[in-house]
Amino acid sequence: MKKLIKYTKGSACARNLLLENGFDDLIDFPLDLFVSGLGATILYKPMINSDGRIIFGKKNTIIEINDGISFEAKKRFTIAHEIGHLIMHKGVDIHNDNEATMSWFNNKEKQAKNGRVEYEANQFASELLMPSAIFYEKQKGIKFSPQLLRDLSIFFKTSLTSVAFKYIELGDHPICLFHSYNKTVKYWMRNIDFPHFIIDKTKLVPPEDSVAMEFFEKGKIYTKEKSKQPIWKSTWLELKNWENDNDFNFYEFCIITPMYNTVISVVWEE
Template identity: 35%
Template sequence: MINRNGTIAAIKVLNESGIPDLRDFSLDDLVFGRGAVVQYEPIEGAEGRIVFDGEDAIITVNANLENIGKKRFVLAHELAHFEMHKNLLPAFADDDKTLNDWHTKGEHELEANDFAKEILMPENSFKPLCQGKFSMQLIKTLSDTFQTSLTATLLRYKDLGSFPVGVVYIEKGIVRWAQFTNDFKLQFIPNNSKVPVNTVAYDFFYNKIPLSNEPEKVYAIDWFPNDFKLKYNQDWSFNEQCFRIKSDAVLSCLWGQ
């Protein structure tokens, strides 16, 4: 059964606070109102940390995190531990791995990320704004509206949007993970494989071609060389657009014409 605890806890917090979403309400104020003190300080080796003291807690967000959306996601994630996991452990430190490795972490981390997604981009507010055709401009607009990182916004769009899309995370020229909407025609790119040739991401990493602000047409067979469906559909193509999320990492978005 799918664990919806994180989502349900976030909806409860919004309801109890009397707000539909955080578009006109500060996340820091919300956290403070729930009983936790927030501080921003440099932390070595972790993105956020929570220390419980009875019913109260101090949440520290790493002040060195590069973007406001990322800081908000970390704060929302720590708020989840405060709301949901108070009784489990006296202190949590969250590093890049627990927050970003969306596939392989424990139940509490998944719950905290689900909570963060729902509280920052509540389904009821977000979904109506992400109907219609995919574009990176739409993702940027949503990211500005909800003050979320492009990565988090894109993954939320993948879950709630109406248009088939694939998202591939590539670090140092190697595919780390790929996620697709259920209605995307092709579904499998192996993790830890070299990014395939003749793709925008390949050109960026291996041919040093700068990223463009416009999508480019790529052939499906180049991204999915082993997919049997493409054996007789070699002319299938889609749009690819990459954006940088770290000095050595990009997200590549794939979507239909």
Template identity: 30%
Template sequence: MINNTPLSHIKELAEYIALKYNEKLTPVDKIAEDEGLKLFYDGYESGTFDGMTVYLNRKFYVHLNVDSGNKKDSTRGRFTLAHELGHYFIDAHRVGLQKGILVPHSSYTNKKQFDAIEREADYFASCLLMPESRFQSDVFRKKFSFDLIQYLSKQYNVSITACAFRFAEIGNHPIMIVYAENGFVKWKLESDDFPYKWLINDKKVPINTVMGEYFAKVNQGSVNKSEKVWAMDWFNYVKDSDINTSFNEHCIPYKNKALSIIWES
């Protein structure tokens, strides 16, 4: 059994490591090298795993699967390596690997704990790649738009999704992120101060939204650019006095999937 690590401790640890290296882009490969970790960028077939940390003969080995897009210095490869560094630096994870308690893949019996551990490693990666002090300095007094997310994602060499997650947590403007497949919402995440918490249809993407029109194959020319939407079209529990409140939505589609970032005008 591996005990959960408080997120505040993970944040403090990750950002201490990042800021120790006085570089805009956190040098994840160099961090691994300085810790004596053996890195392998190899092909392990797509759909198997992104990264895996193994403890063998008193040494740690990290395998990055290039067949799943985890190439060195790519946004995905950097996040995956940062995630694996989380397993190494977070005490409970490292001890779990050394004792054989933490295994690379979940089973039915340990899936809940496995998912919690993976979320901790993801949070470590986010804090390592986008330290709060640097990130907030980059957004200070900047007006929010999707262009800001694009700018930040390039500055930190992270994906749009990872950058939006970090912005929702520590940015200077409340946003909501919605991800859907085949017209159904798989998950959403919003800033603590975002004015709405519930979607109008819960799981089905509302039709009168940019994302909804994409899945309905209507007005697809508006996709991948910011468009005005109304609070009542996306959210539940909108007061009568707020029915004319407008938001901006930027939808990024990919085949049967789409991600929307929503913010108040």
């Protein structure tokens, strides 16, 4: 069965831009060149508290990218995000982007105009770098695992976090994500088909027996081979009183960014 791909304003815009320019994807195409083709110029320079920004001039548009970004995936996402502003948000003077504006979790809940604009730019970037139709085909028929997310991240040259968010929308296996920062659950999201009830722990500490908490309490980061950790259903989800924790096979895979003290817990049932 083919999945119906739903486009948001941002992702539809990215899809159209690819189509209009004759691209199926930009996986092996230099983004700098793509930006030049759109009439803007990328400038790499040292920046403080900023990953990238776009400056709309009367005639020319400059996209500045922090030359201190060491991860290729992050650099590509930042450029793609700025292209989103270029295409969708012309004339808003300057957009300044950092970890906060490009976070998947920070923007969606914000109703402020700024939050919406950033959310659109992130949706745009996700689609530009990981076209939905290709993403869907790439994961189809493959059993869900941390390795699948890693393989997709390598293929699309995007971060594990971006891939996990895309998987929630398009992946075949229902998963949910919990974002924790500084030992506090900030937000959660689930695939539309996820069949279990999630205990809302927003603004609370992560569950005592979660893998996320193991990182916050003990600094534990599992190796690749052990990154799929068995947990109880009751760890993150509601266990009905007629259910038994032993009857379920749940797992948690944590995407940890020690520098920002954040954990994304990917939770799924096998």
